[in-house]
Amino acid sequence: MQILLNQNNEIIAYAVSGGIEREGYKTLTIEDNQVPDSFRESFKPRYFLYKDEEVKLNANYEEEKTELPQVPPVEFPTSDEALRHMFSSMQVQIVQGNKMVTQLTQQNANLSQQIVQLTQEVENLKGGNDDETTIS
Structure with a gap:
């Protein structure tokens, strides 16, 4: 040992x-x-x-004292009015989040439409014309 x-x-x-x-x-x-x-x-x-x-x-042995970190006290709202205020604030945040999602969805749709248009234009240019300005 x-x-x-x-x-x-x-x-x-x-x-x-x-x-x-x-x-x-x-x-x-x-x-x-x-x-x-x-x-x-x-x-x-x-x-x-x-x-x-x-x-x-060991006659001089002493247990190690491990101090656990102190958790700061958390204060929860106790009044009905404070809870109502928190709830209404959360509702406003949800509405704002939903508006942002709607805006992003619209932007995504617009970008998809632009991609389709650009793809069609590229296909038209690849098709060629009489001026010999064909892209290959």
Whole structure:
């Protein structure tokens, strides 16, 4: 087994097979009989020390306190009037969105019509005329 030690000889990680290395930490290979029976089940970084060629519980171990990010309070409208205002504002946005969709649909139709006209003009020009101004 390999163990990874910090500067205080606290075991921060271990590997049963393969190797384990990290810059700034010391890696040691030890025998399985050097660790307590409960080592694998109760392992936590810095919970065990490597001292006098033996793995022992760390008497100075303290749980890491992880602070969760604070979620800012969200204020929801509580009055009936505020809800009505929000609803009417959303209705205005929907109407504006529908107007934009209608305008884009019209523009799309106009562009399609122009493509058809241009295609017809190209076909007419390809057909040729008596002036020998045929495009090929």
